[in-house]
Amino acid sequence: MAETVWTGEVTGYGSYDNDPPGFDIAYPDAQHPQTKTNNCWGTAYGDGSWEYPLAMAGDINVIPAGTKAYDEVSKRYYRMVDYCAACQASNPKRLDLYVGGDLTTGTGTSGVAKPGGGTYTKKELVDKTASDLTRIPPETAVGRRVILNPNPGYPVPVLGPASGISSGCGNFGSPDAGGGTPTPPPTITANRFGIAAGGDWVNQSTTDLNRAFDDIKAMGATRIRLDYNFNSSNRSAAGAALSFAVDKTIDIAIAKGIKPLIQIGGFPAWANKSPTAFGNFCREAVLHFKTKGITEYEIWNEPNLQGFMDPVDPVLYTQCLKDAYPKMKGADPNCFILSAGLSDAPETALPDHMKDFDFLNAIYANGGKGNFDGVAYHAYGFPNLPGVQVDWNGWQRIASTNPSIRSIMVANGDGAKPIWITETGAPTNTNSEAFQAQLIGQEFDLGKAMSFLGPIFVHTYRDLCTTAGDEECFYGLVRNNWSHKPAWDTYKAKADAEATNPPPPSGGNMPTMQALYDELTSAGTTGGNTPTADAMRIDLGKLLTPPSGGTLGPELLTHTVPGGTGWVPNPYNVAGASISAGVISGTPNGTVGVLTSDQEASVTTADTYELTTKAKATSGTDVVFRVGVDDPSGNGWRHVYVNLTSGALTQGSDGANQPTIVGTPTVTTVGTEKQITFRLKFATAGTPSFVCGLLHSSPAGTVAVSSISFKKVL
Secondary structure: OOOEEOOOEEEEEEHHHOOOOOOEOOOHHHOOHHHHHOOOOOEOOOOOOOOOOEEEEEOOOOOOOOOEEEEOOOOEEEEEEEEOHHHHHOOOOEEEEEEEOOOOOOOOEEEEEOOOOOEEEHHHHHHHHHOOOOOOOHHHOOOOOEEEOOOOOOOOOOOOOOOOOOOOOOOOOOOOOOOOOOOOOOOOOOOOEEEEOOOOOOOOOHHHHHHHHHHHHHOOOOEEEEEOOHHHOOOOOOOOOOOOOOHHHHHHHHHOOOEEEEEEOOOOHHHOOOHHHHHHHHHHHHHHHHHHOOOEEEEOEOOOEOOOOOOOOHHHHHHHHHHHHHHHHHHOOOOEEEEEEEEOOOOOEOOOEOOHHHHHHHHHHOOOOOOOOEEEEEOOOOOOOOOOOOOOOHHHHHHOOOOOHHHHHHHOOOOOOOEEEEEOOOOOOOOOHHHHHHHHHHHHHHHHOOOOEEEEEEEOOEOOOOOOOOHHHHOOOEOOOOOEOHHHHHHHHHHHHHHHOOOOOOOOOOOOHHHHHHHHHHOOOOOOOOOOHHHHHHHHHHHOOOOOOOOOOHHHHOEEEOOEOOOOOOOOOEEEEEEEOOEEEEEOOEEEOOEEEOOOOOEOOOOOEEEEEEEEEEEOOOOEEEEEEEOOOOOOEEEEEEEOOOOOEEEEEEOOOOOEEEEEEEEEEEOOEEEEEEEEEOOOOEOOEEEEEEEEEOOOEEEEEEEEEEEEOO
């Protein structure tokens, strides 16, 4: 990688003004690898040479963790291994170079010469930079350069270890091989069956906890969501001891083979809503829980409701998230961190609550991107089943409404990140037990087809109480007297079926083809030598491997037809095709590399199916596009015609066995594309076929078809 010169500000910090004070760094996995073999691991130690660089802090969204630098004033090499909140907030951005000092006084020689003779102590060096953020030391500000991705040949004085005073840090060992990268979060596989623990799981007896977890394991659950909140940790002041009463519950769960997801939130009164105090608490929690093998965390429960953040404040929440995330990653680079499980609130009425979409947009608007590994969401929709299309149905708000949780993520470049459903379910005092069972079964079925969806946590295991008019009492899959509701059996049946026939990995950090496409198209057109999103998308299409023969890539992704009326024949029309993973096959032109997802190999006459296509007109002023499905009998088409310029939609059909459109087809704008969605019921069971292509363009037009999804929804 070519050298570049840092043009922002430069500051210095030492051990005594680190946060928290000490030698720890935030991204130890990005450190020089040799420290993993001795007790320098996780600290800022080094001698500033190419082989053993010192610590550097900053904004890893600007300079990735592991990046090397050379400072021409201090004549030292550095590596980005630490977090600096002020560096992220500053404008222009800053680099913070570690210049040593011991923990309490910052004494010790820095090796940087004073103009009048001698050298600065490390404390002097740090103190002198506090009043002028552009120089270390102040007298040598003119012409200062920090070189990013430097070559190894720059001069470094031979001064010995320059980064602190410690008898505990041994020899550095083998030279630096050139840098590391933070360990990625774990990929989530098929173990997606979870329970959200409602009520008090801390003060239950050991007997009841063992009984509960034995039964939870018997029904096939592999995960449990438990609370460990700042405001209930019994910490009385900053630095005071923490209570971990939840350990008893956690230890029993782990012993039964149930993996905990720890939800952290809340403020004690003494913390005065300090994001720094919250972040420090989260770091301590991770340090404690990682000794038990716990790696998964959720930052806050429903902060868009006044009952959990009073008043509702997305700016404060984002500040907490931004402070906590790097500290938690510093404590355990392998941990997986979810943003808050937002309530599926469909409208805004501050201060009582804030609309889920508005809150998530506010997280992005306030710099939250890059400070979570996935998004948590609470998908309640009763008294409707999950497939019912109403705006306030939480399950629909995941990805089927406009906007949706997923569309907001995609628009902000986070399409490859998963959505975890950390609460869902229905109470059985206002809904029947049969309805609860049906809802849970359908959610697991629908979730299996959503490649971006992670685990689903059903709220909750056992009814909390028996007060007839209290809805919160009756969410359990088990009654308060420990007897099973029908939903327990449904849950077990779905979990057992998946244990023997698991879906492909999803919901972790492995992006799907659709997520890759979404990331590319959300980027827009770029300048210079960077390829456009369309070019990258075509290259991505070329990577797809057809099952047999045919052509790939741009054939369907982009094609042009002359101006005219009526159907315009061209070799790229898809007619009578079948959808398979990653490709459309059986077309007159062979196999075409359109990104596909949620494929249904066959249909029934009882179920409802949804066809979603993304396309855009890249030239032309009156471009009409057709997409449709043929009944498995081969004798009945149902089409929609969409003007990709205006968005106008009309319907068409022919044949005796036409599929029936359920509800109203929709056209929504997603980035630069039109997303066309409609639902159908079929007259005949079997394998349907598909058609899409240009119908009309005036003048000549070009269409780009990016993706097709066909899935069962009801």
